[in-house]
Amino acid sequence: MTEDQSIPVGMILGTEDSSPLDWWVAVAEEHYLQMDDVVLVRTDVPGRGELAISGVVDMVRARHEASRYESDVFLAQEGVLPLQVARSAHVVTTRLEPELWVPPRPGDCVARVRGVERDQALHFDSMEQRLVAGLSRDEQPIFVDLSFVDGRRGAHVNISGISGVATKTTYATFLLYALFHSGVLGTRAANTKALVFNVKGEDLLFLDQPNARLEDKDRARYASLGLPHEPFQSVGIWAPVKRDTVEAIPDTGSRQEGVKGYFWTVRDFVKEGMLRFLFTEAGDERSQVADIVSRVESALQREAQDVEGSPASVSVLDENLNRTHVKSFKELCALIERRLESSDSGLVAYSSRGTVSAFLRRLDGARAQVGHLIRGTEASDPADHRIDWQRNQVSVIDIHNLHDRAKRFVVGVVVKRLFEEKEASGSAEPLIFIVLDELNKYAPRDGWSPMKEVLLDISERGRSMGIILIGAQQTASEVERRIVSNAAIRIVGRLDPAEALRPEYGFLSETARRRAALLKPGTMLLQQPQLPMPLELLFPFPAWATRSSEAPRGGGRTAFARKGS
C-alpha cells in the first residue's frame, strides 16, 4: 500500500443523521480515523448518478455500544460482560462533486484519501497558484490560495495566539519564507519585498544565517513541502542607533555585524510630518492636543526650507517669525515650545493654556524616548541610515529595545512613508508584505491614533495598492475589528480558552476552539476562504537562525534551544 492510495476505513453510520454538510462515519475494527483526516464517500443519487462528498474529520469518539451503566466497563474488563466498542468520526463536508446537496447514505463506504482526491477535497486543485502553508498531521502539504494573499481576491493574514507558545512570529516568518522560496511568485519574486518589524527579543535578526540546529528530519519536512532548507537570501537588518554616539552604531545585543543603524533627520521629521507619531499614547486623541499637533506639524512643514550644506536640518520661523536654522531635534523642540508660549506665533489659536501645557509635557516626554532617533547637523551620511526597504528582499526593522512610544513612532513613520510611496506609484506591483506583531499596541480596538489610521488604511485599501499586512497579536479581541476582519487568511496558535470564546474567532468551530487551547508550539489552525473549517497545520523548525546560538558563528547563548518564539 503506498502513501498515495485511498484506504476504505468505514461506513456512513445510520444511528446519527447524515446531512449534506456533515455526517458520521463508523470506523472499521482494523482501521482508524484521526482528526483532520481527509475522507471521501461516494453515494448514488437516484436518477443523477454518483455523487462524491469530501470532508475533513473534526471529531472522533469511541464508546461501548448500548452499554447502560458506567460500571459496565469493569465487567467487560473482567470478562463478564461482552460489550462492543464502537468508534466513529464526525466529518464536515468540504466539497460536493457535482454540486448536489444530498446526504450520503448509511452503509456508503468511506475512504481516507490521498493525492488528487485529497487535493480536490481541500480545493487545492482549484487554486491557480498555491502557496504552501504547512503540513498536515499525516505529513501532507497544506496550501492557501495565493490570490487570497496577494490582493487579487483577498489580502492580509492575521495570526492570534498566546505569546511564547503560539509561535506567531516564527510562523509569519515561515509564511514569508514559503512566499519567497517556493517559486509561487514566479518572476514577481525578485521585486516583491517584505518589511518585518522585530518587536520582541532578537529572534528576527538572524534570518540570513543558516540554523545550526536544523536536523535531518527537519530537512525532510522542507522537502515534503517542496521548499529548500536555507536561510533567507536577501536580508537587510536595521536597528535603532545607540544614544549619545556620534557614529550611527546599531543598538543591538548579540549581533552587530551586518546590522545598519537607522535614524531620521530633523529635515525628514519636519518635511514629512512625523510629529503626529510622537503623540500616539492612548488618550492623546481625546484631548485638544491633537489639534495643536496638526497645527504645529503643518506650520513647520509649510515654513521649512533647506539649508545649504546641511542636508539633515532645516530652517523654520522662530517665535519672532525670524527664519532660524534648527540644528538638532532638541533645538526643534525648544523652538516649538517658545512659539507656543508666544501669542504672536499664530500656533496657539483658540487652544487653552492647559492644552498647550499638556502638549508640551508630552512633547518633552517623547523627546526623551524618541529623540535619539532624530538627528540634526551632527548626523553623518543620513541617506545611508534612512530605512530603505528596496535594498533587500526582506528588511528587518528592530524595535524591540525601544520604549513603547518610540516603537509606535518607528512603525508609524515607516509604514506611513511606505503607504505614501505606494499610493504615489499607483500600481499594486511589486507587492510589499509588512509583518507586524503586537497589533493590539498599534491598532487597539478602542480609541484613535495616527498609527491606527495608517494600519486601518492598509487593511482596507492595501489590497488594491499591493501592501499586504501579516499582522499578529495575542488577542484579536483587543485589535481594531476591521483590521482583523479584513484579513482573508486567519491563523491561530495556542489560545487562552476564554479568549477563544470571543466572537473574533467565530470562524473556529466548537471543536477547533477547544483544540486551540491545546495547540503545541509549531502547530496552528488555518482558516481560508475556500474551506468551511480551519485546518490544523504543522510547520517545520526554522531553517534560519532565530537566536545567536543557532547561527554558525553564534555566541554563547544556548538557552531555549529548539523552542519557538
Next chain:
Amino acid sequence: MTVLRIDPWEPEFGASVEAEDDPDRPPPPLEFDEPLAWAPITCMPPATVPCCAFIDGVRRVDTRLFAEEADVVAPALAGSWAVGVAWSSRPPVVDTVKVRRVIVLGRGLDHGTITASIGGHRIEYRVVASDARTPKQVLDKLQDAMRTDEAALAQAVADTGRAEVIVQDGPLDYHGGKPTVGLVKRQTQRYLDTERQRLLAMLEVGQRTPLFRFERGRIPRYSWYARIAPRRRIDGSIAGLVRLESHQEAGLEETRRLADTISGMLPSFAAPMWRDARAPQNLYPVGQLETVLRNRLGERDVVRRAVEAALWRMLDD
C-alpha cells in the same frame, strides 16, 4: 402462620417459579450417586474466570396469522429467532449469531416460502408445517425450532474445543458435547422431596446441593441447585437459585468437578437486582447476548409491515 415473601423478577417477565401445567406434577424418579449427606457443598470461586461460552437464543412472534384453506382455519405465525454465543474471554465478545425466520402453520397446512423486503434487503420466511391445533402449540413449534438451533450451536462450539465450559440456556434436551451445562433460570417443575427441598433455602452464595440424577425425554442427566446471589430475608426461599444440568455421559466424577467449577464461578456472572428484570438468574453475558440478538431480529414493527406488504403482494399476483 403464612409469611409473604418477594419474587425479585419483574412481574412482566412472569414468575421465577412457574409451573407449566400442573404445579403438583410428580417429579421423575431421582437417583443420588454422590456418596455424601444431603447438605450444602461449598464451591470455591476459581482464581481466574475460565473461558466460558454462554449460549442463548431469543425468539419473537413477528405477527400472528391464520392459515385458511377451504373450510380449514389453522393457527399460524410469522416468527423470528436468533441464537448466538457470549464468550467470557478477555475481552468478552459475542459471536456466531444466526438469525432465522419461519412461518409456522398448524393443522398440516402448507405454503411456499414468503419473501418480504425491507429497504434493499430481502428476508425469507421458510415454512414449517405442523399439526399444531392451538396458537400455544404453534408458538411451541417456534420455540422448538429455536432450541434445536441452540443445541446445534452448542455442539458446534463444543467441537471447536475453545470453551472450558459451555453454559446453555434451559434444560439439555439433546445429546450433547461435553462439557456443557444447562442453566434453568425459571423453576417450572419440582424435583426434590419435601425434606430435601428444605436444603434450598439454606444454600449460601457459592453453595450447591449434591447431584441428583434422572431422565427426561430419554436423556439421562445429572442436576443440582446452586445459589448464585444472596437472598434478602424478605425474598422467597428460592430467589437467587438456579438449577443446572449436565449429561450423564460425562460420568459422576467429571460431573462433580464440573458442578463445583460452575457453582463457584456463576456468582461472579450474576447481575445485581437493579440491573436486569430477571436478575440474578439472567447472567451478565446472557443478558447482553439477548440484547444483541434482539437487535439482530430487527425492529418488530418494520418486520411486521414487511410481512404484511408481502401478503398484499401475494394477494395481488
